[in-house]
Amino acid sequence: MKHFEIYSIDLHNSTTIFKLTNNSLFETQLTLSKDGKHIIFRQYSHGDNQKDFVDLQGRLNSLDLITGHIERLAKDFSGNVFGYTYNSDGSVYILGQLRTEVHIYTQQSSMDSTIHCHGWNGTYHLISSSPFGRTRAVAFVYSSLEKPKEVYIADDIYQLQSANAITNENNLFTQRDLPKTKVYTWKNDQDNQAIEGILHYPPGKFELKKLPLFILIHGGPHSASLNAFEANWYNWASIAAVEGWLVLEPNYSGSTGYGDQFVNEIRFHTLSRRTRDIMSAVDNLIKDGIVDPNKLNVGGYSYGGTLTNWLITQTTRFNAALSGSSAIERVLSCGTIDLPVLINYLMGGFPWEVPKSYQNQSAIYSLDRIRTPTHIVTAEGDVRVDAQQSYILERGLRSLGVPVQLLVFPKEGHDLENDPWHGKIKVREELKWLAKYGHGLKQNIS
Template sequence: MIEGILHYPPGKFGHKNLPLFILIHGGPSDATAAEGWLVLEPDYRGSTGDGDQFLNDISGQLLSRPRSDIRAGVDSLVNDGIADSTRLDIGGYSFGGALTDWLITQTTCFNGALSRAGAVQQIFMWGTTDLPAFGIPLMCGLPWDVPEIYEKESIMNNLNTAKTPTLIGTGTNDIRVSADQSYMLERGLTYLGVSVKLLVFLDEGHTHSNNPWHGKMKAREELKSLAKYAHLPPLKTEDLV
């Protein structure tokens, strides 16, 4: 059974037909819920907390396997009338960013996407990350051993089906997921004619924790984009700083 955490907007517990934001690893969930969003944090296969088998179930299917878990959570909320199928946004950070990017190549059901520090090319990820050994068992080997898996699980090879407006965020000093990954995604979506905006934070690493103002800017732009994508009333600037 796949589980998840569901955050209701203040005063809206039990309400139906709410706009839904699927948050795949990242945050802040409370800020998004405070702006009127129902927020789902799915515990997809590959996550921690449910044992080794659950964690390792994505071996060789790094992005394609969790996709079905996340979609199952969304479909359940829509079918139960809790979430409004016409107001769905998705987003995530790091692995969640990569899963977000993967999902927008698989479906057009989302109004918009927030992608932060997601890897879109797996061989490039292995060659540039500060944790190259971490992904080897998840990919079932090194790039030259199983090139077909690295290619199959690379978003850039499927990007031509993406149509979802996307806000991308990255830091220039990210040694976990190189900023070049975000640059590739932005270029690809631009060539495809997909609405895209790229936020680049100077001197920030993977966690964007060097400058508190950058965190405020990121949250502000993300909340504004979520509202825009789902055709919700625009947020007041003073509420975002």
Template sequence: MPTPKTAVVMVLVVSCALFVESQTKPKLTLDEFFSSVSFSAVELSPDGNSVVIGTERADWDQQIFRTDLWLYRDDDKGSSLIQLTQSGHDSDPKWSPDGRWIAFLSERKTTSQKSDDSDGDKKDEGVSQIYLISPSGGEAFAVTQGEEEVHSFSWSADSQTLYFATRNPWTKAQKDDYKKEWKDAVQYRTAERGDTIFALDLATALARHAAPSKEKSEADKESDLTPGTRVVATSPLRVEGLITSPDGTKLAFVSSAINQRQEKYDDYEIYAVDLANVARAPSPANPRRLTHNQADEGKLRWANDSHHVLFSVQVGDVTGPYRDLQPHLYSVDAESGAVEQWSKDFIGPIEHYALAGDTVVTSARLGTEVQMYSVSKPSGSLHQVSNWQGTYEGVSSSSHSPRVAFVYTSVTKPAEVYLAENSTKLDQARPITSFNKLFTERELPQGKPYQWKADDGSTVEGMLIYPPGKFEAKHLPMFTLIHGGPADADGNHFEADWYQWAALAATNGWLVFEPNYRGSTGYGDKFLLQIVPVIVSRPGKDILEGVDALVKDGIADPDHLAVGGYSYGGYMTNWLITQTTRFKVAVTGAGAVEHVGNWGNDDTTFDDAYFLGGRPWEAPQRYHDQAAIFQIDKVRTPTHMVAGADDIRVAVLEDYLLEHALYSLGIPNKLLVFPGEGHGLGKNPWHGKIKVREELKWLQKYGGVPAGN
């Protein structure tokens, strides 16, 4: 046992070592921050010995976000990670049930498409088609063709057939007739057409790939039909989330609006197709509707009994009139249509889930933590099976192995893919990627949850992300960074992108406050529902009361307060600068300042009317009272704005309106509009980088905080 003197020396040595380590690690730079790799897919092979991983990263030269596939192997020869595809346009990998093939979607251009280009498009992007590649090696090859993109696909249970859905294809004659009559005019709604589900036998696809290439006729070149396919079913709506039952007798899918706008509840339902009936019928099958509700279902998976379809709901409610709840897990009986919610006693949202035999393995949120749980029956309670504090996501399991793959991250640990031997040994999982190793070599900010009391006595929580080397320091300049959604939450995870850039703001000297205001997930449906019908004023109170509490506790410097956010975070920023002048500077993006025009433009109008208690003519006073534009004369805060030129969800006109108002009032402001971008800045990585670069400059200029780098 060491003596007290020896113990003191040991403590000093350890402390000095930690200090030296922190001093030797450089801080993150802007360029490094935007070099992060995110994971779009994690798919465990049927035998559990391989994992296909989808990655997304910036390609600065091509000015695109590359989406590539990687293959991790773990067998008798050892473990390895190799790049499986390199086109930069590959996603949504699916193993064949026998493990011999990997099918995926790719937007790479074919040789004929490249030769037809007249604009020299260097981004090399085509129409999404199905490709096959062997995990044993070889080049990927297309098995579908045409101008119609594949919306969804699924393997048959015996691995011998690919089912896929596209918009109802037209012949060359139909295309020519339409172009002759309408030229480039857009027939909004009236020209829409639904989807067809096709079947393509694997043997046919392989034979066509192996056959010598022949010069196609003009009719064949213009045809959107893949040779050798047969029609399984048709739908007047778009087909998504196509899945095949384990016994191979049924398909299931979720429908959605053809124009991708949430306007009618009936557009979003789960359907089944009985494949036995298809084989006997002289004409394509009419899918059988399973659900009848006011909810947007998604993330479909067949249960092992081939009798129930599991799903989650992103917006809406399966039990009655429309209301926005947290994402819960449900199952529907494929015969009776009876719907049952799983683990009703769990108050948080189900983020991701996978099936391991008869057990559901899921990642689910409680407050600022997203942990892994398991449950074996709908009436059962979720049982926590993870031990690491942080965020688990992208869960994948195998049909013939107990292994589980997942993505894990925390505030001080960048995201990587991990592999565990089974769901009871997650704390022994090993990382199988190291794409974000650079971040482990930098001095990262530390963070912790923070709670305060709202004016109505409710407890509200958020995250505090401290500047590197200043964990739990006092009297810090504070940047309130508001998450979007609003049905989302900030927590114990590391993010590095244009939308979630708290780590970079903290590195530049700011204490970042991320409030999970009323309307956020992870605190129960009641907490989330309290945003209705006070869409900005109730969350606004929560946020300002959090700022007050941090100032009172001596954590935040009241003379150096900033605010910002994107999407719904932009809504809230626009509102808050009309409610107080305490913020010295604001950065906002893709946020509305009024609700009437936004209701008309938005592609998610379900929740617009719901949050405000009706459509514009049904609740005109509330549309007025909850809009920043009618109080904009109170603003004194220098405000930086960004927007995507092609944004439908929050039209760029909202940003022009805010800019014009601030300009007319003489308030310092700046607006950046990014061409070709929608609501998310996912087209050109330079846009997101420029956004954050300029926002940091704006914070420094008006917030009075010296640049961190």
């Protein structure tokens, strides 16, 4: 991270490189202002060791090329900056996430307040405006859980609800009976913290009772499940719902869009505290009569898979578990992850500094408690979560007599982006595992 900085280069003399920043930010999406005096950029987080690293939500900054001063834009916005576009008049249009929504906000200058541009509920994924100021029109990509992505044009940023679609690439989905959704809210029964998530109902079963439940946990952990249309190997809640499952996507504490304090509540208790967020949701869904208490299932990818591993060491209530690219031992994570500063910060230090923290938040030391049939997915070349973690989990469960299946994708990394068939195979096999064990057909394990 010490060398993750913004630089400039003289195109007439490519050997001359100037370092413009000297900090611990993850800078991305750089835009040069029209007058050439500022660089606008997004940041992910900051800090170069476990003592000063603070993994906050996405920010938008402006770098003064004359003084070197960095100023935060949209200081009054409490959510996660998802993206932005810089306008010819010096203002910015900001894609800001609050809770499950990503809307458009404007800010004329760093001294001004951000203004919410009222549009449709859902997620504005990308936005663009004319760099020359010849038109006030804006183009954007938009979707919601029940409306697939398309590109739209609005005559003015304040006329978003009158925007017209200029593409029709996903019309096929509008002809299908898609799952209906709603936001579901509950409280952690230990600290009374309000948590929310998205419920995806099987087509034709909106708000019916006693449905089989599949909890799909997002990764990150600093991410969130959104009011956005997705149907892929990672965001596949709608696919599972079409197969008859009521799917809950929980935005547990640590998720973005709920304020910095909510994001950082995950520190020191990366798994144990999240357990109560998830299990409180289960208890409330049962209490409300929404789910069948005998048909509970859980899964996730990356951090979602890691939390799944932990959950099935804490309870035997789940019939089936889906563990994708997950960690089972935190010391191994510290030594192999491509972003070690994140692990060190979340755990409170290095393994030799806080060994109990690493042990207390590693599922491997409670593996003998697992009774849940578990499907495991990993990628051969994963540098975010080493495949050895999945090998350890599979070997441990097999030795314990727990039904387990390991699926390894060759020549793939964490994002499964090298072969599109791999994502299809992943979801297909996970659905088969849910169908086999998810309805309460799991074997008795002594």
